[in-house]
Amino acid sequence: MTAAVLTGAGFGTPLSWQTETAHRLPYGYTQYADLTMRAPDANVPVMLLEVDRVTEPVDVLVAKVRRYTEWFELLAPKADKDKAHAARRQGVAVHDFRLWSRIYPATGREGYVPVAFVFTGKTKAQRASRMRRLEQAARPYFAGTKYAGGDITAVDYHRAVPVVVTELERITADPAGAAGRVWRRLGRDEDEWQTLSEALANPDGDQLHAVQSRESHRRQKEREAAAREAQRPLCARCGTEVHRRTLAVDPAVQLAR
Incomplete structure (x- = not known):
């Protein structure tokens, strides 16, 4: 149903979706994405989705974000480790040495491939509580780091995972569906619901830094x-x-x- 409502809102086609995409980690664990969406025509080249029925502990969701971060940081085969380390302070250049950039298209924005949590089930209050707890616990992975400079407030998101959340109930109730203002970027105003493109943008990132x-x-x-x-x-x-x-x-x- 999640794939259907997003496709209906113009995010790709039925062929744009892949289920249970594997992300293998060096210590033997494989993080599977419930859905992988590729919708370049909607300005979302790629996004990983996790559908949550509000049944698992929040710690499980946080662990997913952590493992995605670990996978995004894996070096590509034969990548020069010294150059990769030096690129950590060179913005988008850091991704040239990562494995993920060999598998997924460039996102067109700062940061790793975005991860979306689509919540459904239980009550509205329970879903809201779950989003707040995920936001608090997973902050180190999506918050980015402040650029240097006493009078600089811009944030470096190049080594952060953009995490957005929504509710299937919210999507189906909105006249515009998934194309409406039904997404929220973790780390921003809790009451600020935006379109997906707006939520994935980084107005306080490189543009503000410049x-x-x-x-x-x-x-x-x-x-x-x-x-x-x-x-x-x-x-x-x-x-x-x-x-x-x-x-x-x-x-x-x-x-x-």
Whole structure:
């Protein structure tokens, strides 16, 4: 039913779906995705979905996010470990060395392949409680890290798993279905329901970082200019500021000093 309602909303075709996609980890565990969706025409090249009937402990859901993160961080065969380590601070370049980029298409956004939890069953309050607990416990995997700089608030999401949640009941009740504002990105306003494209976007990520970096650079140049102005010497005769060029060419000024 989850695949059907998303397909009906324009997310791919019946052939866009794969069930029980295996993600094998080095220590012998295989994390299976309930559904894998490929809908490039809807601006979602790939997304992994977990359908939850509110029956398993929240810890199980958190473990799924953790294992997906571990799999996304696996190096591709023959990848240069030193270059891969250096790329950890080079934004999107880090993914060139990862196994996942050999299997899935580029997401078109910062971060790993997004993971969606579709909740259904029990009561609305129970589903809401489950989302809150998942959000609190899985935060290290989806929150990203703040870019360096005291006046920078942008977040680096390149090594984070974008996690979105929805409810099958919410989707079926919305006139627009899964294309409506029925998705929420974990780590954002709890009451902010968005379209899937909006939820997967990173308005506080690289785009904000570029703006804030330019502004920070501008303010730094202004501070440096102010510092140079404050250090400009004064004329011993009249007390006015002397330009450094004047000091270099006017012996009278040098003598006065």
